[in-house]
Amino acid sequence: MDFGRTMKYQREAEPDWPHQLKQLPGCERLFSCIQCGKCSGTCPLSIYMDYTPRRIINLVREGFRNEALSSKTIWLCASCYACAVHCPQDIHITDVMYMLKREAIQHQMYPKRFPIPVLAREFYDLVRKRGRSSEFWLVLRLAMKSNPLILLGMVRTGFWLIRTGRLSLRSERIRGVHQLRRELATPKEAQ
Amino acid sequence: MARIGIYVCHCGHNIAGTIDVKGVANYAASLPGVAVARDYKYMCSDPGQDLIKNDIRDHQLDRIIVAACSPSLHEATFRNATAQGGLNAYYFQMVNVREHDAWVHSDKAAATEKAKDLVRAAVYRVKLHKPLERRRVPIRPEVLVVGGGIAGIHASLSLAAAGKQVYLVEREPTIGGHMAQFDKTFPTLDCAACILTPKMTAVRANPNITLWTLSEVVKVEGFVGSYQVTVRHKPRYIIDDLCVGCLECVEACVFKEPRFSDEFNVGLGKRKPVYMPFPQAVPQLVLIDPETCIEFKTGKCKKTCVEACAERNAIDFTQKERLETIEVGSIILSTGFEVFDPHRIPYYGYGVYPNVYTALEVERLVNAAGPTGGEVVLRDGRKPKRVGIVHCVGSRDEHTNRYCSRVCCMYSLKLAHLVKEHTDAEIFNCYIDMRTPGKTFEEFYNRVGEEGVNFVRGKVADVYPDGDGSLVMQVEDTLLGIVRKIPVDMVVLAVGLEAHRDADAVRRMFNITCASEGFFVERHPKLAPVNTFTDGIFLAGCCQGPKDIPDTVAQAGAAAMEAAALIDKGYVELEPMTASVNEEECSGCKTCIPMCPYSAISQKADVKKAFINEVLCKGCGTCVAACPSGSIKQNLFEDEEIFEEIEGVLAYA
């Protein structure tokens, strides 16, 4: 048995952090949370999470950045927005989760080869380069960069997808890819 | 040349924190006509008011300006001080540098400049003020109470005990309101009927109270002291004086079995077309519902009820609705609340799953006089073994109502206790925060906990049927941080309290205000909690906001006291800001007459000129602006006064 202590010292908190987050689109009402737990109750994935969405909101609000960013919760969030439509305080919890994912990716606060941020990254690059995503190439690259063994498990599905004509090996590229790149290159305003 | 005294109030930090009050006073001293300019910490205090009085005497002032808070708070205070100093009270002008300036700005220099502008405007206009006199009007001694729930009942009885004449008007066929539907009352668990029905019969028996049920106020005219109120009496199809409440007609009705949804039992029970709302109804009169009565639908009923009534002859199918106008001096509104309709939250399954109930329905189930004789049974007759109570249904939610309904935690605890007592079921109260702040409420919470009721801190996210016919409440137990699925046989929704859906029409009729939630607004949340912004109209009970029975009764008593005090004083003083017509210039075009919201304008038949009844005029200024020939003027808002004020505010130093 592990008898590690769970106490949190106030010095571990970053009290300014949630106030910065509050400025981001969708995160305005962060401090209105009444901790009712309806988000967790309606979330189809909360039962797999280390912190329920409600607890994530409170970790953020109290400035426990490290715990929030290294939680499994933010990666399990499938962006289904159930919490957002249920929240009695109209907190856009999905947007808060996105914000945490962005920050965690930025600071590499996830296990190496953890597939979700890898997928996000690969998807991001593919679309940037070609303007469209290709499910086949995406899965291939995800496997290469996370765990190639997962391809083994996909053989059956892949077989069926090819057989039913649903797997396109062609990676499409849009004509206006340069136009798109110019658009994406437009710098953001400084906050 | 005028001799003006100017007083700039610090209001502690409220004004002085943002505005350089000394700078404003110094600036004011430099304006032409200003004899004295001072700043002071609290002008509304006695020493502050004494400053004004002494300066009038010592400096022969003839006009007074106070730059402080909103006129709605202290204009009367300073007018009185001005009068006590020996000047006409209307030689006074107030400048609002708190709500209009200090509280809404953060730039101190700019706020100070704005204060100077506002003070200068007052200096320009106050020179033109004319002496005015208040008028006194007598107060009629009758009081109208609208709504016969516990608030209206208590207010009526209090007034009647003080010897005042009361008209109690109730829309439903009986008084008693929601309280009559409750089984027991928290936290003492006294039986609601046992404590309410004596008061209901006392209303009926009191000669000072005229009780009108099935009646609605449809029009209100007049002003404090003299309101003309039109009441619509809906037909009961029973002659009040002849019916003895024997119920023989109900027994004899051609419908052998009750088959229509019973309003008093919120649809859980059945009644006949002719019925007594409930056994202790007051008045003890039956009524006929024309929507379900065969005679009204076909005209071909055997009318066994008439036969049964025999020589008493109390049934009258020809009754028509009629209007009646009464005169009262003041009005108490105690129109109550509506329970939240949980159909609006589809994921709790109300109306879809038969075993999802509202709390009010469960009140009727546990009541011995209810549709099941006090047996808590499901719609299929089974006794529930596990019961879930969902708190905050329609409360504390941006999608429904943002406010806390105040009573649901306590009534949920009460229902937990009662249902457990009746069924020995396992009870799960799912709450967000347990709010038990009243006297002995926390003790009650502890008691219910000790009885073994389960408390799960979390708002229920979903109610859905399980395979075996029971329901599952899905909720995060926020104290454990774990999502739980709790199977229950019965779900009780602790529905919140809402303003009546016609509250807005009612507030228009009585010329008072509603907050965004629809509840009537009191004049001051702390210091005038039963008054409204309309003189002579008072509030009691849940029409002003959700509250429990003790608070409702206390408020009803306070409203009754306010009305009685008004009557005993005998008169009320009216402000002189009324409009008047210059007959020389009036062309008799009648433009102003339909514009007046208070019906204060008429045309003099002989000279064909407009005439404004000063007592009815509220000084809103609509007619002044509407008059094409500019022949209407309003005291304190004469054209010259307003133009000078504009000149003043625009005259940059």
Added chain:
Amino acid sequence: MARDYLYFPGCSLKATGVAYEESMQELFRILEMPLRELEDWNCCGATSYMAIDEESAFQLSARNLSLARQNGNSDLMAPCAACYLVLRKTQDYVKKYPRVHRHVAASLESAGLPMMDGVKVRHPLEVLYNDVGLEKLESKVVRRWRGGPVACYYGCQAVRPFTEVDRAHNPIRMDEIMKAVGVPTVDYSLKTKCCGGALTGTIHDVGVRLNYLLLKEAARKGANAIVTLCPLCQFNLDAYQVEIQKESGESFDTPILYFTQVLGWAFGADPRKLGFKRGIAGRKLLKQWFAEHAEVEQYV
């Protein structure tokens, strides 16, 4: 008076969701509502972009909206729930946040594209419900459905904030449309619960588990098939049934259809053009149903 509908297929409709595109085209052809694909559209950004860079996600959608604007079309139909939500969310945030608005406007300008005002993003389910109407849909029916009751599964993103497909809690429009064309539906209490989206590709076990629950509940309610409106939902429910069967020991072979396939069938379309052969699960069942319908049954 045929009005043409501009549509944004999104990446899935060109790959795993190809049956959705095929059946939608056939359905709209029968309804005499010509479809036109948005030219040179780019990926909507889906959920992954939001997780890396929200501003780029808005830029991606902005280009598509701007292209639609250039096309002079006020409506842009997005059949994929993720595309639909992302496009609408972009519009919402551009409207609500001046900073997002300025950035999107500057980005479009440097790409030489016009600002994207006034485009209405729509979903085919809602187009059928509002523009065609239940009555007209009912009047088009020429084949009787023999597949028995179905579960209408709305999934998540089509009925969430920013959207107008149906109400968020207990949506019913797909059920109403199905009933109108003679397809019985079951009361499916999980109709708005998430299928896990991309989780089946990343945290596979958890993603598959969600789909197990959805399949199990549909079966428990007596549904013979699940009808979807999103290519990702269709894929997740369709592709992992054998695996779910192995893990759970319960047998599943449930056809997972698009609502456009069911409608196309009811309106007498050639089944080959509706992409039925592209489903993985429930192929046996489908063959059975269609065998009975070798001869198209006409209502007199």
